[in-house]
Amino acid sequence: MRIPAVGATTLAAVLDAGSMEAAAERLHITTSAVSQRIRALEAELGRVLLVRSKPLRATPAAHPIVRFARQLDLLAQDAAIELGAAAARTSIPLAVNADSLATWFLPPLARLCARHPVVFDLHRDDQDFTAGLLEEGVVMAAVTSRAEPVAGCRVQALGVLRYEAVAAPAFVRAHFAGGVSPDALARAPLVDFDRRDDLQSRWLVAQGADPSSPPRHRVPASQDFAAATVLGLGWALLPERQARPGIADGTLVALGGPAIDVPLYWQQWNLRSTLLDAVAEDVVAEGRRVLR
16 A cells, blocks of 8 residues: 555644644645545545544544654655755654653753754643554654553653652641541542542552542642642642652652652654654653653
């Protein structure tokens, strides 16, 4: 089966833009031409590639086609660099969990931008779900908790992101004056990142407390999540790199109990690319330097 390159890149543009009209504007062609390219691609492959919704969504059959289109673009950029041509900045989409983004992930990207003609399109999701974006072809690489390589990808260990249970001193006085007991934990408010965040529940179970009992705040931004904990909305598990400064200056109190360790991995397409390999080298080196 031969996949038409023009059709594949058009499909990727449509999914990135969310509509055929927006993709046509990006590609500098008419909406009718975009629609014709997609229909021709679907006819060539014998697969439906788009769910005609708002925004347009990919069917499972579209995922390898989108991945192929992004790989073509990356290889073309590598070739231009090797030929000494003045290349436009390549957009590299990456998936990363919020706590890595807040604590260690950005410095290597800044160094890469200084050395290579690249811009980054970051997709933030829970570390248990970022690998799915690789499978769909949405991103070229991801920080993930998944150790098994996604099909067509290779994986490297980054290290362990450690979380500690902490709370503001006033919160501890109000809710844990008699100690951090299961009964006190059943009544004390806690802070979750979002509905996917199970770290606080895992810690409660380890403490012998019922995770369904406590009142829960949800604060879906890593810096604001830490700020909410410092301000006393509830107790929470913070990454060690966020918790330790607060414990040292007295704005946070460690609640004890077991730390929660989340192993992290770097997964990227199994494609030899100068740019993508440079990204992997810097990100993996930074992860191994700062993580446990």
